[in-house]
Amino acid sequence: MPDTSRHRKPRHRKSRAELIAELEEQDEVIRRRKPAGPATSDLDNDLFQTLFEQFPLGVTVEDYSDAKHILDRLPPDGVDSMPAYLRAHPDLLYDMVMAIRLTDANENMIKLFHLSSYQEYLELEDDYEHWKHTDWRNYYIREFTALQGGQKFYTDDYSDVLPDGTPVELRCITLLPRGYEDSWARVITTHEDITTAKETERSLVRSLEEAKSENRAKSEFLANMSHELRTPLNSIIGFSSILGMELYGQHKAPEYLGYAHNIQESGEHLLRLIDDLLDLSRIEADRMKVHPQTINLPEAIAVGVKMLEIQARNADVRIEVRLTPLLPDVWVDGRHFRQILVNLLSNAIKFSRQGNTVLVEASVNDIGQAVINVSDTGIGIAIEDIPKILEPFGQVSHALNRSHAGAGLGLPIARSLTNLNDGHFGISSTLGQGTTVTVRFAPNAPLPAGPSGSL
Numbered sequence: 001m002p003d004t005s006r007h008r009k010p011r012h013r014k015s016r017a018e019l020i021a022e023l024e025e026q027d028e029v030i031r032r033r034k035p036a037g038p039a040t041s042d043l044d045n046d047l048f049q050t051l052f053e054q055f056p057l058g059v060t061v062e063d064y065s066d067a068k069h070i071l072d073r074l075p076p077d078g079v080d081s082m083p084a085y086l087r088a089h090p091d092l093l094y095d096m097v098m099a100i101r102l103t104d105a106n107e108n109m110i111k112l113f114h115l116s117s118y119q120e121y122l123e124l125e126d127d128y129e130h131w132k133h134t135d136w137r138n139y140y141i142r143e144f145t146a147l148q149g150g151q152k153f154y155t156d157d158y159s160d161v162l163p164d165g166t167p168v169e170l171r172c173i174t175l176l177p178r179g180y181e182d183s184w185a186r187v188i189t190t191h192e193d194i195t196t197a198k199e200t201e202r203s204l205v206r207s208l209e210e211a212k213s214e215n216r217a218k219s220e221f222l223a224n225m226s227h228e229l230r231t232p233l234n235s236i237i238g239f240s241s242i243l244g245m246e247l248y249g250q251h252k253a254p255e256y257l258g259y260a261h262n263i264q265e266s267g268e269h270l271l272r273l274i275d276d277l278l279d280l281s282r283i284e285a286d287r288m289k290v291h292p293q294t295i296n297l298p299e300a301i302a303v304g305v306k307m308l309e310i311q312a313r314n315a316d317v318r319i320e321v322r323l324t325p326l327l328p329d330v331w332v333d334g335r336h337f338r339q340i341l342v343n344l345l346s347n348a349i350k351f352s353r354q355g356n357t358v359l360v361e362a363s364v365n366d367i368g369q370a371v372i373n374v375s376d377t378g379i380g381i382a383i384e385d386i387p388k389i390l391e392p393f394g395q396v397s398h399a400l401n402r403s404h405a406g407a408g409l410g411l412p413i414a415r416s417l418t419n420l421n422d423g424h425f426g427i428s429s430t431l432g433q434g435t436t437v438t439v440r441f442a443p444n445a446p447l448p449a450g451p452s453g454s455l
Contacts, residue, residue, distance in 0.1 A: 058109030058191035064147070064184035066099035071148055082145040090137075097140055103186070112170075112191060114162050124163060136160065143174055147184065152176045157194065169195045215284060229274050233267055240264040276409040279339075283416045290333050290420050294444050297327045297362055297370055300334070304341035305360065311346060316354040319345065324363040328443040330370045336417040337441075341372070343410040344437050348376040351435070369424075369440045377434040386427055390415055411437070 052059055070092065079085045086093045102125050110121050139158040146154040154174040161167050175188045242248070243260035251257055282288040305319050312319050330337070341360075348358040361373040381389060389411055411427070418425040418439050429435035 052104070052106055055106060055190070056108065058112040059106045060109055060189050060191070061103040061105075062187050062189070063101040063103055064099075064187045066101070067096040067144070068147075068184040070096050070099060071144065082148060083141050086141045086144065093137065093140065096144065109191060112193060114164050114166065120163075139172070147174070147176060147187075150181075152178075152181070157198075167195070168193060169198045218281075218284075220281070227278075230271070233271050233274065237264055237267040237271065240267060273409075276413060279413055280409055280416075283413070283420070288417075288420060290336065292331050292333055292421065294329045295332050295334055295337055296329055297372075298323055300337055301341065301360060301362060301372070304338055304345060307338075307342055308345045308349060312349050312358070315349050315352065317349045317352045318357045319349075320357050320359050322359065322361045326364075327362055328364060328368065328370055330441040331444050332421045332423070332441050333417075336421055340414045340417050340439060341374070343414040344374040344439075347410045348374050348378070348435070348437075352376045352378040365440070368443050370443065372439050372441075373436055375434065375436040380431045380433050380435055381427075381429040382431045383429070386429065390427070414439075 052061070074085075102122060105118060105121050110116070110118060113121060113124060115121050115124065136158060139156055142156055143154055152175065155172065156174075157169060157171050159167065159169050171192045171194045173190045176184065177186055177188060180186045240260050240263035243251075244257065244264055246257065279288070301321060301323070305321060308319065345358060345360070352358060356377050359373070359375045361371075361375070363371050365371050391412060414437075415425040418441075422442065424438075424440040426438045427435065428438075
């Protein structure tokens, strides 16, 4: 039986003389096998030997010189693609792999393969049948190609089956030390067991796919329910409007007129909520279509402000508009821009105090983008709560805003629509002082792909 005691004896701190003697013995082996190789290198020293023995990963030192000779003898004109050539010539690949000579392997390499001795690892290395049925074949093809291409460092992952039948996934880092680039007489490779990390990664991917699937199912459910609710709700709003206008005669009890108005207002509020849910479900399911067009900014802002006049008047809030001269047209989906502006204005009005002013400003920044700010001097938001209100259904509860109705969809939808149109969405706020929301859009495209016109 071969003597494997050097791998089994207890570790001890070797003297410098012992380290140098082992190094010289190792170099002598290399010189006998491949005289053309360099006699020394920057890694042939006692520090390398110490690191080699104590390194926490498995490490092998191998002589690839004969494998390189086989590659060097290939006719350059007959090899267009090294990986394809090696796959088409398995006998050549076999000869190259069998030509690799193991110089050394540290204790952690032997333990990594659940072996008990260096001799057992040598036998495993010579077992061609073992590695040709795993990822080793492709691994060597990629490694030979990388080294032939002049790479000094090469990293790759591969799957293997240990001698005891345990599947394992390993990450290798191959180093071609300085001084051995031409001969490949010394190739150092670290081997790390990444089986657990890979399984965790696959588990995370599966969880992500499941979450996406559940999210799509939720979005489809919301979309279907929204359509189902809109039909009867439109009927409720329509008939309550007829009752409110007393088209078929006055009500005998005057209270009925107030009830009709309440029904209509409640129905319209619910319809707006359903519309928001439908938009949110489309965005989350990636079904929201974008149809960009040339938008005249002053006209678009005027339309948005007009739509919020009644809400502002009922809340005793004034809307002020400030536009800089020579505003550029913007390239954006017209319906989306209108909804963004309406959501921002509605939110600003809702959280403003009576008598306050909501300010809409439009200008151009240094890189030609149109910048629209919607500012209020209302209750404001604490900085730590800003991420929360930008999530769907996210609301902040405190004494100043508990009475404000809403599902918390206005800002998330505005931000999502801004992103869909390649815009930028930002928010700044101070609790008790007010909030400013900023959206930026690119100017009109030089060669618009869609229809042009103004909103």
